[in-house]
Amino acid sequence: MRIRITFSKSGMLIFIGTLDLQTIWERSIRRAGFQMQYSLGFHPQPRIQIANPLPLGYSGSQEMIDIWLLGDISPDQLKNRLSSQLPEGLAIEQCVLVNQDAPSSVKQVIASDYRVLFFEEIPDLKSLEKRIFVLLKKTRIIRERRGRSYDLRPLIHKLYLFPNEKSWSEIHMRLSSSPSATGRPDEVMFELGYKITDFSVERCRLILEEEIE
């Protein structure tokens, strides 16, 4: 059976990368006493699929993972037993049964919504607003990442300042998240003139293909 888990990743666990997170899920499932399905081949691997990797240092409130289990377990049963086996910072929001041959969530994810919070108050909001405006006006934003240059502009679907309850604002953005075209919020922030240690990022939502309005 295949179950899709929606989960949050927060606290200090945001400093654990996706590959390590996969191992954390495998071990948690083993501890909970569920039998996983294994891939065929010379080195059988447990069948588990993280829909979209969350970059190191980001928190996520609605991340997604598909797991394949042997036997017959209700999603509620899974949620109950697995929740107590997770390390601090990982929490299951929801478990649903997914058709064995439903399309891969990796292919379904097309975009992500992010919330960017500043560690310190922004002295000049007007100027930031203007920089966002200018950035969105551009037709191309050529950036270099890991030695390859790419155009960031088409990956930005939405980008705006959002007033929050505190005295200063946060930035919300929706960026492409398909395997072939992924926009990173930190790249947008660099383009706006910030350093990696100026802000924190939360991925609020993964947007699947069928949901697009």
Added chain:
Amino acid sequence: MTLKNINDFLRRYLVSVSKPGRYVGGEFNQVSKNWTSVDLHVALAFPDIYDIGFSNLGLSILYDTINNRTDALAERVYSPWTDMEELMRTHAIPLYALESKTPIARFDVLGISLPYESLYTNLLNILDLSGIPLHSNRRTACHPIVIAGGHACYNPEPIHTFIDAFVIGEGEEIIHEVLNEIKLLKSAQASRQIILDRLGKIGGMYIPSFFKVNFYSNGLIKNIANVRNPEDTRIRKRIVNNLPAPIIRNLVPNIKTVHERVVIEIMRGCSRGCRFCQAGMITRPVRERSTNQIIKILKEAISYTGFTDVSLLSLSASDHSQIAPLIEQVMQLSKIMRFNFSLPSLRIESFQPSLIKSMLPMRKGNFTIAPEAGSDEMRSRINKPIPHEDVLKTANQIFKMGWTNLKLYFMIGFPDETITDIEKIIDLCKQIKSLGKKIIGGRLKIHVSINTFIPKPHTPFQWTSFTTKEKNNEKYRFIHDKLKKTGIKIDWPSYENSFFEAWLSRGDRRLATVVETAWKKGAKFDAWHECFDIDKWLQAFNENDIDPNFYTTRERSIEEVLPWDHIDTGISRNFLISEFEKSQILETTQDCRTVCHACGIQTSYHISCEGIRNRHSCASE
């Protein structure tokens, strides 16, 4: 620096260092206690990075033991890697414990694991990053009591000034005595001196400041005196008569570490008596765990951790009296519970057919055997008397069972080593290679690892000298030339690495200033090839006007007072001398399960080795 500040710092800046998961804790099975709910706060440190220190068995046992007490908590700390250290120093963040992010300086006790000597500069770095004065005599009531333990502490002298108290020997029982004492005295607001005074009365605790070492002008030791309690001249190591139940709820790392597996110590001690082996001398007597207990713990540990690898730990696994049935049962369990299983440290002479048969399903990866020396003569000298034919026979069996990768361990630089001994290493490698070629064919891979022998304290070879660079490199070159065209892969450490380990393990009190000077020059992570810098150390020797060769290449006379003479392993000096003399006439000493050689362990502890070895059978079942 408040806890909130440390957490804020981590949230904000940790993205800028490599592998930030090293610095946050939060692993499954972590114990987080309320700080104010307990009387005693112990920080347990491993002075290397998280990845290395995480799986250290000694610290895991202490973590578990202390946290099982209702009146104490234990938290962990490791050395930050250089990028994190720089970041912490830039932001004036003190070293903190992973669980609660409390600064180390606020703990009552800082316990440091020192399994090997190359961690000494990291130890100083940990103290410095914690804001704890490096020298014991500079610490005040507001600083933690700094306690060290582990195999390197069997010669504590090179770091005597940095440590308040050493635990000599096994920690499982003494830890409670130490904590009870500290708890009592802390509540009575006793001074640091009084605390150390009382700790010094616990058997196995060595308080270096209570000992005075007098030197002759030539650097030799005149005598070692206990100035506090003159009648207590020697510190006898602690042992536990029963191996305590192994840990079930091991911490499960969130990031990749060097060993991520269930480790079960199946046996402590070794009865073989190899003369070069410090572990074999200092971990006596032999104590076994029963198969039933091992299997029971294994099942529980797997289900509490979710690990997929299991390792059965001991100095010589194949000497466990139930090894063949044990392996068979673990094998069966591994299929049901889906885990991989490894068994390090098998000895060639114990390859009974039943053992080999039980290992058949493990046939993958490398097989390692350690003849240690190439010639029968040298193997007699070091008391690892495996006949040449037996080494070949074992290799033959390993190949026939289907292993294609064989790793061979040798050492060079043994006492009275001749060119013939070296030639025989080459011959043995070639013979094994041609054997394997016949059976395995082209897929055969032979890997030879050659280490330089270091005469370790508390062994029969403690009086012999460490080899010189010239002799050492000449032998390596010779082996290398002769094996070059055979396709056998050879590796060896640089002479400098072994030289370094030799002076640190054989040093006296004067080395403390050298360690400190080297650290001040930037020496740290000395166990890391990319970080180790011999020049910093040689400069440190030079500035302190000390010759490293005094500790290494110099032979010591039997009459010489050795820097570690006041540390008592329970093995008698006469036994070590007799073993040393027997080695010179190539006489061997049998496995002491067959016949007792009166090494002293039975009289020292009023025990019978026979009785203690399988004590579990009545105690724990």
